[in-house]
Amino acid sequence: xxxxxxxxxxxxxxxxxxxxxxxxxxxxxxxxxxxxxxxxxxxxxxxxxxxxxxxxxxxxxxxxxxxxxxxxxxxxxxxxxxxxxxxxxxxxxxxxxxxxxxxxxxxxxxxxxxxxxxxxxxxxxxxxxxxxxxxxxxxxxxxxxxxxxxxxxxxxxxxxxxxxxxxxxxxxxxxxxxxxxxxxxxxxxxxxxxxxxxxxxxxxxxxxxxxxxxxxxxxxxxxxxxxxxxxxxxxxxxxxxxxxxxxxxxxxxxxxxxxxxxxxxxxxxxxxxxxxxxxxxxxxxxxxxxxxxxxxxxxxxxxxxxxxxxxxxxxxxxxxxxxxxxxxxxxxxxxxxxxxxxxxxxxxxxxxxxxxxxxxxxxxxxxxxxx
Amino acid sequence: xxxxxxxxxxxxxxxxxxxxxxxxxxxxxxxxxxxxxxxxxxxxxxxxxxxxxxxxxxxxxxxxxxxxxxxxxxxxxxxxxxxxxxxxxxxxxxxxxxxxxxxxxxxxxxxxxxxxxxxxxxxxxxxxxxxxxxxxxxxxxxxxxxxxxxxxxxxxxxxxxxxxxxxxxxxxxxxxxxxxxxxxxxxxxxxxxxxxxxxxxxxxxxxxxxxxxxxxxxxxxxxxxxxxxxxxxxxxxxxxxxxxxxxxxxxxxxxxxxxxxxxxxxxxxxxxxxxxxxxxxxxxxxxxxxxxxxxxxxxxxxxxxxxxxxxxxxxxxxxxxxxxxxxxxxxxxxxxxxxxxxxxxxxxxxxxxxxxxxxxxxxxxxxxxxxxxxxxxxxxxxxxxxxxxxxxxxxxxxxxxxx
Numbered sequence: 001x002x003x004x005x006x007x008x009x010x011x012x013x014x015x016x017x018x019x020x021x022x023x024x025x026x027x028x029x030x031x032x033x034x035x036x037x038x039x040x041x042x043x044x045x046x047x048x049x050x051x052x053x054x055x056x057x058x059x060x061x062x063x064x065x066x067x068x069x070x071x072x073x074x075x076x077x078x079x080x081x082x083x084x085x086x087x088x089x090x091x092x093x094x095x096x097x098x099x100x101x102x103x104x105x106x107x108x109x110x111x112x113x114x115x116x117x118x119x120x121x122x123x124x125x126x127x128x129x130x131x132x133x134x135x136x137x138x139x140x141x142x143x144x145x146x147x148x149x150x151x152x153x154x155x156x157x158x159x160x161x162x163x164x165x166x167x168x169x170x171x172x173x174x175x176x177x178x179x180x181x182x183x184x185x186x187x188x189x190x191x192x193x194x195x196x197x198x199x200x201x202x203x204x205x206x207x208x209x210x211x212x213x214x215x216x217x218x219x220x221x222x223x224x225x226x227x228x229x230x231x232x233x234x235x236x237x238x239x240x241x242x243x244x245x246x247x248x249x250x251x252x253x254x255x256x257x258x259x260x261x262x263x264x265x266x267x268x269x270x271x272x273x274x275x276x277x278x279x280x281x282x283x284x285x286x287x288x289x290x291x292x293x294x295x296x297x298x299x300x301x302x303x304x305x306x307x308x309x310x311x312x313x314x315x316x317x318x319x320x321x322x323x324x325x326x327x328x329x330x331x332x333x334x335x336x337x338x339x340x341x342x343x344x345x346x347x348x349x350x351x352x353x354x355x356x357x358x359x360x361x362x363x364x365x366x367x368x369x370x371x
Numbered sequence: 372x373x374x375x376x377x378x379x380x381x382x383x384x385x386x387x388x389x390x391x392x393x394x395x396x397x398x399x400x401x402x403x404x405x406x407x408x409x410x411x412x413x414x415x416x417x418x419x420x421x422x423x424x425x426x427x428x429x430x431x432x433x434x435x436x437x438x439x440x441x442x443x444x445x446x447x448x449x450x451x452x453x454x455x456x457x458x459x460x461x462x463x464x465x466x467x468x469x470x471x472x473x474x475x476x477x478x479x480x481x482x483x484x485x486x487x488x489x490x491x492x493x494x495x496x497x498x499x500x501x502x503x504x505x506x507x508x509x510x511x512x513x514x515x516x517x518x519x520x521x522x523x524x525x526x527x528x529x530x531x532x533x534x535x536x537x538x539x540x541x542x543x544x545x546x547x548x549x550x551x552x553x554x555x556x557x558x559x560x561x562x563x564x565x566x567x568x569x570x571x572x573x574x575x576x577x578x579x580x581x582x583x584x585x586x587x588x589x590x591x592x593x594x595x596x597x598x599x600x601x602x603x604x605x606x607x608x609x610x611x612x613x614x615x616x617x618x619x620x621x622x623x624x625x626x627x628x629x630x631x632x633x634x635x636x637x638x639x640x641x642x643x644x645x646x647x648x649x650x651x652x653x654x655x656x657x658x659x660x661x662x663x664x665x666x667x668x669x670x671x672x673x674x675x676x677x678x679x680x681x682x683x684x685x686x687x688x689x690x691x692x693x694x695x696x697x698x699x700x701x702x703x704x705x706x707x708x709x710x711x712x713x714x715x716x717x718x719x720x721x722x723x724x725x726x727x728x729x730x731x732x733x734x735x736x737x738x739x740x741x742x743x744x745x746x747x748x749x750x751x752x753x754x755x756x757x758x759x760x761x762x763x764x765x766x767x768x769x770x771x772x773x774x
Binding site: 259287288347 | 542546660
């Protein structure tokens with residue numbers, strides 16, 4: 001009496017209604033989810049209605065008869081069980097495992113369901129196979145392509161993190177050139193054998209994957225390890241050096257275009273060139289709760305750093321203890337520049353002030369005014 | 372069917388006619404403080420000198436095109452005649468019709484670039500004012516500038532006060548989203564972008580108050596984000612500066628205002644700073660808007676009653692009659708009237724009390740404490756404070772002392 005399509009869409013509608021009711025209890029903000037699920041209910045109910053009225057599109061009698069053969073062997077039950085295991089493991093280990101399990105489970109269930117349906121669609125195996133492809137290929141091809149590309153890109157990134165900078169740049173050029181050459185070859189020689197094209201692509205992908213695995217096991221290059229281990233807080237803002245920082249930080253357009261002032265050290269004298277003022281200033285106004293960029297330009301012979309002294313801050317431990325609140329640039333060589341980013345929430349307490357100083361340069365400071 | 376069609380045509384004619392009359396009538400408005408055709412300073416005159424000829428040329432071209440289209444529509448309308456011979460390509464005509472607009476645009480571009488470069492100049496700046504936008508008000512702070520008597524930073528909001536005949540450079544930025552600063556009588560627009568400092572020149576020829584409006588959609592109360600530039604004579608500006616730098620005067624002992632100061636210390640000082648205000652233990656009351664407000668800032672209320680607006684510039688502190696007296700004053704007395712500030716008689720009690728009673732009811736804001744997950748519990752705008760009528764009266768009395 002009821003067609004298969006009707007039963008399918010009716011099932012989805014009922015599940016959607018259940019999901020809507022659940023979302024009302026589970027989610028805090030149901031506006032978007034509620035609308036989405038409601039639309040799904042409307043659409044699937046409509047499709048169910050159409051399916052029952054049209055008897056699933058009035059299937060012609062020319063369709064091959066339904067199959068009575070047993071289903072063939074399938075790997076999907078196994079994959080499904082792996083998905084369930086991953087899902088359960090993920091609940092007690094990490095969210096990555098959990099979500100991997102969810103993805104594997106959903107993918108396996110979809111594949112299994114479509115395969116079961118297609119194998120019983122008719123007695124004609126070719127027809128069944130074509131039916132399966134028609135449903136699943138539009139999903140499988142993009143997903144597999146994305147996965148393949150993801151693996152290649154990730155492997156390549158591992159290689160770049162392992163080799164030194166020069167080798168990395170060279171590899172990048174070589175790899176880019178090879179891709180370009182392969183692309184030109186495929187374009188100008190359309191008559192190339194399909195197996196040859198596939199072989200070139202697979203060979204390249206496997207090569208990168210293998211190199212990626214080797215790189216990942218050997219670890220990232222030493223200087224990156226050192227940079228990661230190094231403190232970026234520079235709590236003392238003293239004479240300590242750092243070799244691993246972005247020396248081109250002040251060269252970025254976004255920072256260059258929004259600098260409030262340039263603090264210049266020349267002949268032991270500190271001055272501020274503030275945007276809008278035509279003469280050097282000895283105060284810099286910084287707005288509260290507003291990220292403010294200052295450039296420190298060292299024109300003296302020795303290496304110096306600019307330090308913003310922003311009063312004191314209270315420590316969590318030991319309770320009630322305070323320490324100097326300092327923000328500073330890296331040590332800056334002669335003729336070089338460094339960026340100092342300030343974000344000050346409050347004016348200084350009565351009787352105190354904020355200032356910019358350069359350790360090693362006595363008697364020079366610029367007042368930071370926070371109105 | 373035909374009768375329905377005729378009715379629709381007749382109705383659409385009526386609607387079009389009504390729209391045309393509305394547009395013409397709107398252009399006759401005289402009370403238009405944000406009129407872009409009335410420049411009041413050299414910068415806006417540069418724009419005006421450019422836009423008038425461009426408008427004229429564009430108008431003439433638009434008229435010619437409109438007449439040509441209408442003439443063609445009528446002359447060659449379908450009367451059942453056979454389709455005429457179809458031809459393609461009239462090189463001479465096509466080249467002419469390409470070159471003429473190109474030449475017109477090239478001429479316009481030359482003058483436009485000239486105007487842009489003039490408006491971008493900063494090397495002749497005489498005064499700097501920092502302008503910071505946030506939802507939905509503008510903060511103005513004046514860095515120390517001894518030549519104008521500004522010996523300590525001045526911080527204000529809602530109204531930009533500037534001396535006439537002075538090349539003022541605004542250094543704009545924003546604390547939350549992109550805003551746009553625009554006082555049509557004094558210059559064009561400039562976006563205030565978080566993390567960037569952008570400059571805008573302003574100069575007023577004569578004393579007066581010039582209205583503006585945020586012109587970059589910035590959230591719920593964008594339409595209420597007004598601003599006003601108050602241009603004062605240099606002598607009046609000096610008086611204003613002196614008043615802004617005056618020390619805090621505590622309200623008289625045992626007065627209603629003193630009780631209001633206590634309410635302020637209990638409630639308002641969490642976000643609003645009043646310079647010089649001390650707590651009972653003798654320590655300065657430092658506001659912490661960064662802990663309560665998404666933008667990290669709330670208007671500094673020191674000398675609030677020297678301004679004519681509150682809540683940014685969304686509402687008037689002056690009653691309508693008093694406000695009209697200031698706005699419509701001749702330019703030689705507008706300064707005196709403005710500097711008189713807000714007296715008890717002129718205070719717009721109704722709006723100020725309503726604001727203190729329930730601010731979110733007056734202005735659309737993100738101030739519902741139950742819906743602040745996205746901002747970590749921080750408000751955008753002033754929340755409902757559940758003040759009693761008694762507290763409101765005390766606060767109003769206190770705020771009136773902030774001259």
